[in-house]
Amino acid sequence: MNRLIDVAVSRYRLVLLLVFLATLPFLWFYAHQSFRNHINDFFEDDDADIAYYTAFQEVFGNDEVMAVVFRDTDIFTPETLAFIRGLTDIIERHDGVQRVLSLTNAEVALGEEDTVAFEPVLPDGEVTPEVAEASRAMALSHAILTGQVISADGTTTCLLVELLPFESNEEKGKVIRSIQAAADAVSGGRRLRYSGGPCVEVEINALTRRDNMLFTPVTFLIIMVIVYLMLRNTALSLLGQVNIVIIVLWGVGLLVMCGEVVNTVTVVIAPVLLAISIADSIHILSHYRTLYTRNGRDHRAAVGEAARNLWRPCLFTSLTTGMGYLSFVTTTVRPVKIVGVFTAMGVMIAFFMSVLVLPAFLMGFRKSVVKRNREKAPLARESGDPVIGLLSWLGEWVVSHSGAVMLLFLVAAAGVGYGMTRLRFDTDFAAYLKDGNRVKEDIRFVESNIRGTVPVEMVIEAVSPETDFTHPHGLKVLDEVAEEIMAHMAGQYTHVFSVADYIAEIHEAFTGGESGKGALPESRMDLRDYYELADPEVLERTVSPDYRMARISFASKFGSNANAEKVRAFAEARVGQILGDGYRYRFTGLSSLYNTMDRNLKISQIRSFGTAFVLIFVMMFFVCRSPLLAVISMVPNLFPICTTLGIMGWVGIPLDTSTIMIASVTIGIAVDDTIHFVTWFRRNCEAGLCTREALLKTFRDTGKPIVMTSVVLCTAYFVFMTGSVKPVIAFGALAGLSMFFALLGDLLILPALIYLVKPALCREEAEAMPQGDVSDAL
Structure with a gap:
């Protein structure tokens, strides 16, 4: 990689030309995004439930x-x-x-x-x-x-x-x-x-399109402002922004090129890539400014050395972030899987762009960068940077009060642990809409005044022709099942209709009402006659041509998937008794698919987070090169996840198609700053500093870039709170909080743990080199 970096610095014009030419096709695909939010898109094409639903239709x-x-x-x-x-x-x-x-x-x-x-x-x-x-x-x-x-x-x-x-x-x-x-x-x-x-x-599709048009430019502008305020260099800020724009064009363009669509889940890819990809740029640009000041303002040397010093930690942070997202491939919810695959690819694109193309940009715009560096040179020195001064004070405080920090951490852990026990999974597409949305208001009006409009379809199938629905007994079975379910779901289900209801109406008319309201014929011959008299269009929608399958259509109000679980549990306990051995049943339709998706989300949460945790722990072992330090480094990365999930449990925010990604996303991104902190801590230990001094110098070396990337990530995720769909809003708020808690973990919990445990990396205090000598060695 060092050789590639040298080539990018020396032949920067060729690199920039190649990147420009390669970006053109991705730009075309980016401009041709399509939007789709159909329930079928949340399942794989060969999914058994989708196949049955298609056959039902x-x-x-x-x-x-x-x-x-x-x-x-x-x-x-x-x-x-x-x-x-x-x-x-x-x-x-x-x-x-x-x-x-x-x-x-x-x-x-x-x-x-x-x-x-x-x-x-x-x-x-x-x-x-x-x-x-x-x-x-x-x-x-x-x-x-x-x-x-x-x-x-x-x-x-x-x-x-x-x-x-x-x-x-x-x-x-x-x-x-x-x-x-x-x-x-x-x-x-x-x-x-x-x-x-x-x-x-x-409506959700239209709102997704609107959010897609809003999120990316707003996130871009916010990142530009934050990076400028931190670097105080217009040229550096603009080059960082150009770099991440190219990354997003490549990432989203690749998504569209592969035939994928944008929906309420995949809409987060572009702004997330913006936020994630700026992290490597910030570390490289910040380190470049420090080196530029230290090495006598040699621009070319500073560019090359910054990239060479940081490509390894940037590679590990990209790999861990990519693994966090790539863990989504284990899920059964297709849009979540798509987010994982294409965000992971975007993260790796961002790594190569940051360590190879960004140095080429710095060389190509040397005059502007150097001019601004000279104007702001005093601010580049650590002694004149208020942020570094504040971080130095924080490092002193954490090391001096490490026991108190860990005690507060344990108290907080108990509170969030209880909150996590109250977590629930839920999917309700109508609840995705904000209060005041016209479509949502219309839904509530219709449900309050006449009927539910969510179809819940139940198919009863006769095992043999002897029990098909040309026999009166078959219709009585349908009628009994419908009555029992309607009674059990009273208040949620507003209407039911099956071929039994239709035949009962014909029978009542034929007998002049003598048979009683809702009565069914006793004679198979009468039933066959009624089928002959019936409207073929009604029969086509209620019973199969061979009379072996019958459809019971319930009208449900929009609501929680807990209602679907309720009717399924009741069906397992009671409907089976009614049907006996002569019939079998299956739920299908939109309500059933939502319920299946809800179950898939539960499985996805366990699979994706478990996979991400194992892969990232293995990666941290290679970064830390110490089993004890690897274990320590995972604690501050579990802290933001558990805290966020605990808050969700406390305030009643469910895990759904968007918030389900919180845990895996958080651990994949939060570990990035941990890697930078551990990398610099190890370097300081290897230079001869004791644990205390190595920690304090690490705060000065990499504390500011860590704060910058965390502020950018927090703010970028908070942009989602301006969205139009509730799960995306919740995802933005929670992911932003997770990034904040991750920053606390890296600046408070991680150094406190390291100081208390003192992994065998540093010399004893008595053998430590004087700080001035260490600075010279570095």
Whole structure:
């Protein structure tokens, strides 16, 4: 590497030309990012749950439904019914819509002598007051419609819009926004509400795009200001910024080049790369300024020596950070895995850019850099730097009060340990939206006034033809399962529908109500006749063509995945008893997939952190070259993780698709400053200093770059708090806090532990060289 650095310094023009040419294709890909937040993207293509969900859609049709809802004093007036009819027609003819179910096109079964006819709730023709009243009576007397397209009090109505499958979020978003615009244009002043999974998905996708446009430039500006305030050299600051811009272009460009998309998880890659990649630049630029002052202002020598002195610790910090992110490949949540892989590659790109390209930049812009160095030369001396002076005082205090520092650490550990026991895993896409968001407000309105809009799909499959759903017993099984689950999930599930409900309506109409409301036929022959009379479109969505599989569709309110676990646990305990040996069941649909993702997150947390911890500990052993020092060095890196997780437990922040990355990200990044601290501590020990003096000199040697990188990382992560999606906001706040706690760990806990334990690296105090001699030796 030293030879490569010498080449970069001596042939800097060629290096800069090659980097410029190589950046052009990455710039093109960076400008062509695509955005997608579909639930399928959170699973691998060969995932069993996704495969079953796809097969379910092939049999029963697409289950992506949006709801268009409004409330009025009385829905059943001629004017309002005419409006619903017109709105239904407009939406049904809209591109991307498969069908619409509303109050004005719904049909109910009515008995006519020895047969059954399906009559529309609202007949064609003029809507008179008499027709409106007849429609009221018909709609409110049929349980299939109540709670689905009309509320029980007749004041809220819902148009269920079944969408066609879409290839991309952008296409789906355009269709939904177009439907909303068309509906609002004819609303006549009515406040239309839009709800359902597709609306939430499209909204989150739009917010992700907005956040992506905001995070990177804001992070860039903040980093530029902080680096300038620390270095007090405009030229050095700008060169550092140019370097990290190239790194981000390469990192994100590579992501897009590989066909990946941006979503609520992968949106963090660009700003995270900005924050991480500046760390190596800060250490090299800061060390360059010190060397420039010490060696008689020899610019070329200072550039080369700075890169040669720091490439090893920078390599180890890059490897440990990369390992922290690369540990995500063990997860089963695909976007988290993508963040791990491409951030790890970006970190290694940042290493080579910092130790090879940054020196080339320093050589290429020598005049500007040297000019500013001479203007600010007094500030470059340690004696005149207030930050170094403050760090020297802090080092003296920590070493003198190392016992008290460790006692405070143990007290804090007890508190955060209890907080960690209160951690929970949760995934609720509707909760991702901020309070006050229109889509979220519409969801709450719809759920409060008429129905839930999250489909929970349960498939019951007959083991053999003898128990299929052409037998009355099969329908009774469906009915009993539906009733038991609705009772168990009361308050969360608002509506249920299956072929059993549909056949019961036909049976009631055929018998003139004598069989009783909700009764099912006893005769298989009658059941076959009802199938012949039924609307084929309804049957296609409720029972398979061979009558071996039946679908029970529950309408759930948006909520915690704890509800999905609740219904699964109940199904395992009770549904199996109802089904016996003749049937088997499986949950599918969006709610089921969210629940599966929640379980995957739990596994991911354990796998990724465990992998990262082991790999980083091994790497720290090579850095420390002492088993005892390696163990000591891991304590301050576990401190920020445990503290952050403890805070999450105390305040009730769940682990979800974004916050799940906190532990692995923190240990991968926090260990960077530990490596620099340990590296300089070892060098000072090898130069003959005792433990105390080696620690104090380490504070002066590398304390300022450690503070600079920590401030940059904290601030960069805090930028995420300006985001539009709650998990990203929480991730930013928690990751920023983790970086702050990591700084405390490196400047308080690590030196206190080293001083108390005194690993066999330094000479005894009595044998230590005088400090002036040590400085000369270095």
